[in-house]
Amino acid sequence: AQTVTQSQPEMSVQEAETVTLSCTYDTSESDYYLFWYKQPPSRQMILVIRQEAYKQQNATENRFSVNFQKAAKSFSLKISDSQLGDAAMYFCAFLPMYSGGGADGLTFGKGTHLIIQP
């Protein structure tokens, strides 16, 4: 079984500044995916970014990027130029990558509540 830990229950950042959300995980799997999901007050789960464990290059999606350290089992999310619309709960999640894959549920961390100060 795997575990995902988000040690920051809440983070606050000034609009236009940069913020980093932390995530660590524990697994015996060698192949897996890692994700960051955003959940705004509407409660819709929105995929922000994903990382395949076999890829050394860190994923980026516009203002969102990750710092993936496989040996340290760390997967942080950096949000640059923070905007008011970034205010939400952010969840780190883990998914094993099997050849038959896709039937596994995501393992989530407990989430970080991100506040954007105008």
Place this chain on the structure above:
Amino acid sequence: DTAVSQTPKYLVTQMGNDKSIKCEQNLGHDTMYWYKQDSKKFLKIMFSYNNKELIINETVPNRFSPKSPDKAHLNLHINSLELGDSAVYFCASSRKGSYEQYFGPGTRLTVT
């Protein structure tokens, strides 16, 4: 077009009742899931179905039973509702072999 839909979005009921939450996906996916998000926002997988076969059954009470009439639907039946069942329940779907799960809008269940 809504990819994954759930009905109802809100459900208020009394302890001891039996209720169902419906989920439909129009993406042609063959795997569907149910997640529970508790009052502290913690999300946990409950079930997944792949081609009408239960793949994961986490340690949830047997009062909860998923029912899949066809590949596009995975309904969640809950018997003898308890206060602790109050939560947001999310349905999701994915294509076999794909990493990406598409989530429905969630159903907020309140048991009084």
